[in-house]
Amino acid sequence: MSYETLQDALNSSETLIFGHRGAMARAPMNTMASFELAMQQGADGIELDVHLSRDGQLVVIHDDSVDATSDGQGKVTDMTLDQLKRLDAGAWYSDEFAGQRIPTLDEVFDAFGDGMFINVEIKSSRETVDRLEKRLAECLRRHNMRERVIVSCFDPVILRRAEQAMHKVLMGFLYAPNMPAAHNLLLKEFRHEARHPLHVMVDEGYMKWARAQGYYVNVWTVNDPERARQLKRLGVNTIMTDDPASIISALSKC
Ligand code: G3P
Ligand code: MG
Numbered sequence: 001m002s003y004e005t006l007q008d009a010l011n012s013s014e015t016l017i018f019g020h021r022g023a024m025a026r027a028p029m030n031t032m033a034s035f036e037l038a039m040q041q042g043a044d045g046i047e048l049d050v051h052l053s054r055d056g057q058l059v060v061i062h063d064d065s066v067d068a069t070s071d072g073q074g075k076v077t078d079m080t081l082d083q084l085k086r087l088d089a090g091a092w093y094s095d096e097f098a099g100q101r102i103p104t105l106d107e108v109f110d111a112f113g114d115g116m117f118i119n120v121e122i123k124s125s126r127e128t129v130d131r132l133e134k135r136l137a138e139c140l141r142r143h144n145m146r147e148r149v150i151v152s153c154f155d156p157v158i159l160r161r162a163e164q165a166m167h168k169v170l171m172g173f174l175y176a177p178n179m180p181a182a183h184n185l186l187l188k189e190f191r192h193e194a195r196h197p198l199h200v201m202v203d204e205g206y207m208k209w210a211r212a213q214g215y216y217v218n219v220w221t222v223n224d225p226e227r228a229r230q231l232k233r234l235g236v237n238t239i240m241t242d243d244p245a246s247i248i249s250a251l252s253k254c
Contacts, residue, residue, distance in 0.1 A: 005147040006117045006170060009044065010194075010216045015231075016238040017248055018045040018119055020221045021062060025243035028093035029069060030060045031100040035112050043244040045117030047220070050105055052124055052132045057081040058105040058139055061089075064123065068092075070102065077128060105136075109143040118145070119218070119240070121174065122153040122162060133158075133165040140169060150218070152196050156186040163190045172196045172218055194218050199231060199239075207234050225250030 003009035009016055022034025023041060030048055038046050049062045054077060066072045066079070070087035081104065090100030105120070112118070124132045140146045152172040153159040163171050172194035173187060194216040197206070202219055210217045218238035222228050228239055228247045232254060241247040 006045075006150060007147065007193075009117065010170075010237050015236065015251060016044040016117070016218075017042075017244050017251070018047050018117070018218070018238055018240045019043040019244045020047050020240045020242050021049065022046055023242070023244055025223065025246075028090045028097050028100055030062055030103070031089050031097065032103050032107065032111060033090065033097055033100050035103075035108060035116075038244050039112060039115050041245040042248050043116060045119060045238075046112065047119040047121060047240050048105075048108065049121045049123045050132070050136070051076040052128050052135065053081045053084055054078055055080045055082075056131055056135060058132070058135050059084055060103045060105060060108055062123070064125075066102070077124075105139055106143070109139070109145050113143055113145050113148060118149045119172070120149055120151050122151065122155075122158055124158070126155070126157060130161065133162045136162070137165045137169075140166065150194060152194075152218075156183050156190075159192060160186065160190040163192065170194065172216075174220075175201075177201060194237070196220060199227065202231060202234060202236060204234065207236070222247065229254045 019038030021029035023037040027034035027037045035046050048060050050058050053059050065075050070089045072087040084102045089102045090097030146169050150170040150172050151162050152174045154174045171192040173192050174196040176198040196218045199219040199222050216237040219236050220240040222239050222241050228250050232251055
């Protein structure tokens, strides 16, 4: 993928492949090892999840607690970066990955910002998001990543605040069929260039509607090669998958 900006890549006729939480089918999610593997497999980008630590650092982890993906216990927002960094974020997955740490977003941008596009999914609550969005805006500026990321969130209130803090950064609204109806009204109130539907929501009718509205369509999470081929034919912009190698191989044959 030779595009310098994510917008140019999304404007192309290619179907981008983003590794969901890296390459989580074969490595512990949201670790440097998982992102490295996604890059080696040829992913155009990665999707990752961010929370704020107690001392205001952007850390890459899916849940709001460390329990499921580390050898520690507790809420991310109650722990400092120093405490989070002491945890092992790989051994729960397999011995091969023992010693992996919870990455900061700075570390991910340093290591992978040039090589891949990045979908930053905001996972924080409405209480902490004011601080998070400011940190994220600073972090994107510091790493010159504003044109290489898309910021997404399931909560339109949070995404609206992010949009206000990050002019010109691409925004994507995340949703699934169980989205509360009230969200539709909120979505009319702020700029977002992309829709990120659960892939089962997407068919020809959906694509017609999204194109008429001017949205890019970035779907998650697709691990079935045949479904990936259908979505490519439907013309989605991005497929997020736990297993980039398998989906890249499937799409090379259609
Ligand atoms: O961004 C797509 C996907 O990651 C949303 O769900 O729970 O895997 O973060 P989740
Ligand atoms: Mg996510």
